[in-house]
Amino acid sequence: MSVDAPTRPPLTADRPERGEAHGRRWRGPGWGFLAKLALMALVNAFGVMAIISAFRAESWIVFSAALVLLVLADIVYFTKRALPLKYLFPGLVFLLVFQVFIFGYTAYIAFTNYGTGHAGSQEQAVEAALIQGERRVEGSPTYPLSVVERIGVLGFAIVDEDGTVLVGTAEEPLSEAGGAEVGDRGAPSEVPGWNVLPRASLISDQELQDAVVSLRVPVSDDPNDGSIRTRDGSSGAVYESTLVWDAEAETITDTATGTVYSADAASGRFVADSGATLPAGWYVNVGFDNFVRLFTDPALAQTLLMVTVWTFVFAILSVVLPFALGLLLALIYNDARLKGRRFLRTLYILPYAFPAFMSALLFRGMFNAEFGVINDLFFFGADINWLGDPWLARGAVIWVNLWLTYPYYFLVCTGALQALPADTLEAASIDGAGRTRQLSAIILPLVLVATAPLLISSFAFSFNNFTVIYMFNNGGPAFPGAPYALGATDILISAIYDISGVSGGAADYGLASALSIIVFAVVGLISALAFRQTRKLEEFM
Amino acid sequence: MSAPIAIETATTARAAEPTLPSRAAGRRRRWALEVGWKYLLAIVVIFYAVFPLVYVLSASLNPRGTLAASNALFSVIDFSNFAALASTSYWTWAANTLIIGGSAAIGAVLMGAAAAYAFSRFRFSGRRASLTGLLIIQMFPQALAFVAIFLMLLTLGEVVPALGLNSKIALICVYLGGALGVNTFLMYGFFNTVPIEIDESAKIDGATHAQIFWRLIMPLVTPILAVVGLLAFLAAFGDYIIAKIVLVSEDNWTLAVGMYQWVSNQLASNWGLFAAGAVVAAIPVLVLFLSLQRYIVGGLTAGSVKG
Numbered sequence: 001m002s003v004d005a006p007t008r009p010p011l012t013a014d015r016p017e018r019g020e021a022h023g024r025r026w027r028g029p030g031w032g033f034l035a036k037l038a039l040m041a042l043v044n045a046f047g048v049m050a051i052i053s054a055f056r057a058e059s060w061i062v063f064s065a066a067l068v069l070l071v072l073a074d075i076v077y078f079t080k081r082a083l084p085l086k087y088l089f090p091g092l093v094f095l096l097v098f099q100v101f102i103f104g105y106t107a108y109i110a111f112t113n114y115g116t117g118h119a120g121s122q123e124q125a126v127e128a129a130l131i132q133g134e135r136r137v138e139g140s141p142t143y144p145l146s147v148v149e150r151i152g153v154l155g156f157a158i159v160d161e162d163g164t165v166l167v168g169t170a171e172e173p174l175s176e177a178g179g180a181e182v183g184d185r186g187a188p189s190e191v192p193g194w195n196v197l198p199r200a201s202l203i204s205d206q207e208l209q210d211a212v213v214s215l216r217v218p219v220s221d222d223p224n225d226g227s228i229r230t231r232d233g234s235s236g237a238v239y240e241s242t243l244v245w246d247a248e249a250e251t252i253t254d255t256a257t258g259t260v261y262s263a264d265a266a267s268g269r270f271v272a273d274s275g276a277t278l279p280a281g282w283y284v285n286v287g288f289d290n291f292v293r294l295f296t297d298p299a300l301a302q303t304l305l306m307v308t309v310w311t312f313v314f315a316i317l318s319v320v321l322p323f324a325l326g327l328l329l330a331l332i333y334n335d336a337r338l339k340g341r342r343f344l345r346t347l348y349i350l351p352y353a354f355p356a357f358m359s360a361l362l363f364r365g366m367f368n369a370e371f372g373v374i375n376d377l378f379f380f381g382a383d384i385n386w387l388g389d390p391w392l393a394r395g396a397v398i399w400v401n402l403w404l405t406y407p408y409y410f411l412v413c414t415g416a417l418q419a420l421p422a423d424t425l426e427a428a429s430i431d432g433a434g435r436t437r438q439l440s441a442i443i444l445p446l447v448l449v450a451t452a453p454l455l456i457s458s459f460a461f462s463f464n465n466f467t468v469i470y471m472f473n474n475g476g477p478a479f480p481g482a483p484y485a486l487g488a489t490d491i492l493i494s495a496i497y498d499i500s501g502v503s504g505g506a507a508d509y510g511l512a513s514a515l516s517i518i519v520f521a522v523v524g525l526i527s528a529l530a531f532r533q534t535r536k537l538e539e540f541m
Numbered sequence: 542m543s544a545p546i547a548i549e550t551a552t553t554a555r556a557a558e559p560t561l562p563s564r565a566a567g568r569r570r571r572w573a574l575e576v577g578w579k580y581l582l583a584i585v586v587i588f589y590a591v592f593p594l595v596y597v598l599s600a601s602l603n604p605r606g607t608l609a610a611s612n613a614l615f616s617v618i619d620f621s622n623f624a625a626l627a628s629t630s631y632w633t634w635a636a637n638t639l640i641i642g643g644s645a646a647i648g649a650v651l652m653g654a655a656a657a658y659a660f661s662r663f664r665f666s667g668r669r670a671s672l673t674g675l676l677i678i679q680m681f682p683q684a685l686a687f688v689a690i691f692l693m694l695l696t697l698g699e700v701v702p703a704l705g706l707n708s709k710i711a712l713i714c715v716y717l718g719g720a721l722g723v724n725t726f727l728m729y730g731f732f733n734t735v736p737i738e739i740d741e742s743a744k745i746d747g748a749t750h751a752q753i754f755w756r757l758i759m760p761l762v763t764p765i766l767a768v769v770g771l772l773a774f775l776a777a778f779g780d781y782i783i784a785k786i787v788l789v790s791e792d793n794w795t796l797a798v799g800m801y802q803w804v805s806n807q808l809a810s811n812w813g814l815f816a817a818g819a820v821v822a823a824i825p826v827l828v829l830f831l832s833l834q835r836y837i838v839g840g841l842t843a844g845s846v847k848g
Binding site: 032049050053054057059061062083084085087088090091092094095097098099100101102103105106109114329332333335337338344346347348349350351352353354355356357358359361362363364365366368370371372373376377403407411460461464466467470471474493496497500502503509512513516519520523524527528 | 575576579580582583586587589590591593594596597607608609611612651652653655656658659663665668671677678680681682683684685686687688689690691692693696697699700701714715717718719720721722725749750751752754755775778779780781782785786797800801804805812815816819822823826827830831834
C-alpha cells in the first residue's frame with residue numbers, strides 16, 4: 001500500500017525552474033536532496049499507512065488529521081513557496097498535535113462525564129452491557145474445545161454438532177477452519193495457521209488461565225447471538241445475553257425480568273422506569289456540571305481549597321527559600337580572596353546535578369519514621385513521624401525542595417554578581433556608599449532584575465512540581481475522610497492525578513480535566529501578570 | 542568568565558584602621574573576620590549538600606539492603622547490590638530511558654534549531670504572531686493535560702498501535718510536542734547573536750538556505766545545541782507522570798517509573814537495589830551536568846532574560 005505513494009512528487013520537484021540563472025541550474029540532485037527524498041518517502045509511507053488504518057477503524061478525526069497533515073507536508077517540502085515553513089513544519093506538527101490539540105481536548109473532556117461507567121460511545125456501551133448480561137443458555141450443548149494462539153492472540157477452536165471445526169477470536173466471530181484435525185478426546189488437535197496450546201501449559205500458567213476464562217468468541221456478527229465461552233479450557237458452550245438491544249427504540253430489554261432500560265441522552269446511561277441503571281454507559285456533554293461540582297460538592301470543595309492554598313504556599317516557598325539561600329551563598333562565596341572557590345562551587349551544586357526524582361525517593365527513605373537515617377542520626381533515634389504528620393510532612397517536602405533547588409539559584413546569582421558593572425560599584429564607593437548601602441541600593445536590585453524572569457518560571461514550575469510531591473510522599477498523609485484520598489502535601493496537579501484515576505481505581509476524566517482547566521487559567525494568569533510586572537521593573541531600572 | 546568583582550572592593554579602599562598594636566596580628570584578625578569564617582561555613586554547607594549523596598553511596602554498598610542497616614555509614618563495603626541489578630529489569634529500564642531521552646533530545650535539538658533559524662533569518666507574515674503564540678503556549682505545562690494525553694493515545698492506538706499507549710515512540714512524540722515551545726526562545730536568542738553577514742556572504746557565493754543552515758549556522762551554535770539537548774534529555778529522564786501513564790508494561794518502563802515502584806511499597810521495597818541503581822544512573826548525569834554546567838546556566842539566563 002505504501003509503495004506507490006512516495007514516487008510521484010519528486011518528478012515535479014527536481015526540475016529546475018524557468019528563468020533561473022543557468023549557472024545555478026547546473027547541478028544534479030545533491031546528497032541533501034536525496035536525503036530529503038528518502039525522508040519524505042518514509043513520511044509518506046507512514047502517513048498513507050495511518051490514513052488507511054484510520055479509514056478501516058472508522059476513526060474519522062484521525063483520518064482527516066492525518067490526511068491534512070500529509071498533504072501539507074508534501075506541499076511544504078515539494079514546492080518552493082513556503083520557505084520558512086520548511087523549517088517550522090516538523091516542530092509545528094508536534095506542537096499542534098501533542099500540545100495545542102491536547103489542551104483543546106482537555107477543555108472538551110472537562111464538559112463531559114468521561115470516566116468509569118462512561119468510557120466510550122453509545123455503541124460500545126451497548127456491547128459492554130450485553131457482555132455483562134451474558135448467561136449460559138440453559139440446555140445448550142457443550143462443544144469440545146481447544147485453545148489456539150496466533151501471534152499473541154488467543155482464540156477458541158470448537159467442533160460443532162456436524163463435526164466441523166470452527167475457529168474464532170474475541171475480534172473475529174467463529175468461522176469454518178478448513179483442513180483441521182480432531183484429536184482423541186474429540187477436540188481439535190491441529191488447526192492450520194494456528195498453534196493449538198497443549199492442556200498442560202494451560203494448567204501451569206495462571207495468567208493464561210485467566211485470559212482463557214475471560215475470553216469470549218462471538219458466534220456471529222450480531223451481538224444478540226451470544227458467544228462461546230469456556231470454564232475449563234476443554235469444553236465450550238454458547239452464552240447469550242439476557243439483555244436484548246433494540247437499536248430503533250434505543251432500549252435494552254432484560255428478557256429474564258422484563259425490565260426495559262431506555263437510553264437517557266442527558267446522563268449517558270440506560271435507565272429503567274424504576275430508576276435502576278445498567279453499569280455500562282457512554283459519555284455525553286454535561287455542560288458545567290464538573291465545574292459546579294468542584295465548587296459546590298462540600299467534601300470535595302473543602303479539600304480542594306486546602307490543596308489550593310498549600311499549592312500556593314509550596315510554590316512560593318519553593319522559590320523564596322532556595323533563592324534566599326542561593327543568593328546568600330553567592331554573595332558570601334563570590335569573594336576573590338577565597339581559595340578553592342571552584343572546588344566549593346562544584347560541591348555546592350551537587351544536589352542540583354543529582355536527578356530530582358531519585359533525590360525525592362532518597363529522602364522518602366531518609367525521612368522514614370522507624371528506620372530513616374534522619375531520625376536515627378540527627379534526632380538520636382527519636383520516633384518522629386515525618387511522613388505521617390501533616391505539618392511535618394509539609395515541612396519535610398519544603399526542606400527536600402530547598403535542598404534540590406538552592407544550587408540553581410546559587411549558580412544563577414553567582415553569574416549575575418559577576419556580570420555586575422564594575423564602574424557603577426566603583427562610583428558608588430567613591431561617593432561614599434558603605435557595604436550595606438551598595439548591597440541594598442545597587443547589587444540586590446540589579447541581581448533581582450536579572451533573575452526575576454527565572455523566579456517566575458521557577459514559580460510556575462514549582463506550582464506543577466508533580467515529581468517531588470508524588471515521589472516524596474504520594475501527596476500524603478491523606479486528610480481523614482477526604483474524597484480520592486487527597487492528602488496534606490498534595491498540590492493541584494497531584495490532586496488531578498488522584499481524581500483522574502489514570503493510575504487505577506475509579507476514573508473521572510471529566511472532573512479531572514475540569515480541574516486542569518482551572519489550573520491552566522491560574523498558571524496563565526500568574527505568568528501574564530508576572531511578565532508584565534518584570535517588564536515594568538526593567539523599564540523602571 | 543570575566544574577572545570577578547568582589548563586593549569587598551569598597552572595604553579595601555577605605556581600610557587603614559590606625560589603632561592596632563601590630564600590623565600582622567591585625568591582618569590575621571581581619572582575615573578571620575572577613576574570610577576565615579567563610580571556610581567554616583563552607584563545611585556546614587558542604588555537609589548539608591553532600592550528606593544525602595554520601596548516604597546513598599554507602600547504602601548502595603551495604604548488601605543487607607534495608608533502611609535500618611544503611612544507617613551505619615560505610616560499615617560494610619560490598620558490591621553485591623550492583624551485581625544484583627542484573628537480575629532485575631534495571632538495565633532494560635536504563636536502556637529505555639536512554640532510547641527515549643536520547644531520541645527526545647535529538648528531536649528537540651533539530652526541531653528547535655530549525656524553528657529558531659526560520660524565526661531568526663526569514664521575515665514572513667505571521668512571524669511575530671507565531672513568536673507570541675509560542676511564548677503563550679510554553680507557559681502552560683504539558684503535564685497538566687495528562688488526562689487528555691492518555692485518552693488521545695488510547696484513541697490513536699486503535700489506529701496506529703505504534704502511537705498508542707504502552708509505546709515508547711508515542712512517549713517520544715509527546716515529549717517532542719513540548720519541545721518547540723520550551724526551546725525555541727532559548728535558541729532564537731542565540732541564533733540572533735550570529736551575524737547575518739555570514740549568511741549573506743554565503744548566499745552571494747551561491748549557497749542554498751539548507752547549506753547555510755547545516756554548514757554555517759549549526760556549527761556556530763553548537764553550545765546552545767548541547768544545552769538544549771542536555772535539558773531535553775534531563776527532562777525526559779526525570780519525567781514521571783507522563784511516562785507512568787503512557788508506558789504500561791514493565792519492560793517498557795523508564796528508570797523513573799521502575800525505581801519508584803521499588804521504593805514506594807514499604808513492605809517490598811528494596812533499599813539496597815534502589816541505592817545501587819541511583820548511584821549507577823546518577824554518575825553519568827552528574828558528569829555530564831558538571832562538565833556542561835557553565836553552558837547550562839549561561840543558556841538558561843540568556844534564554845529567559847531575552848525571552
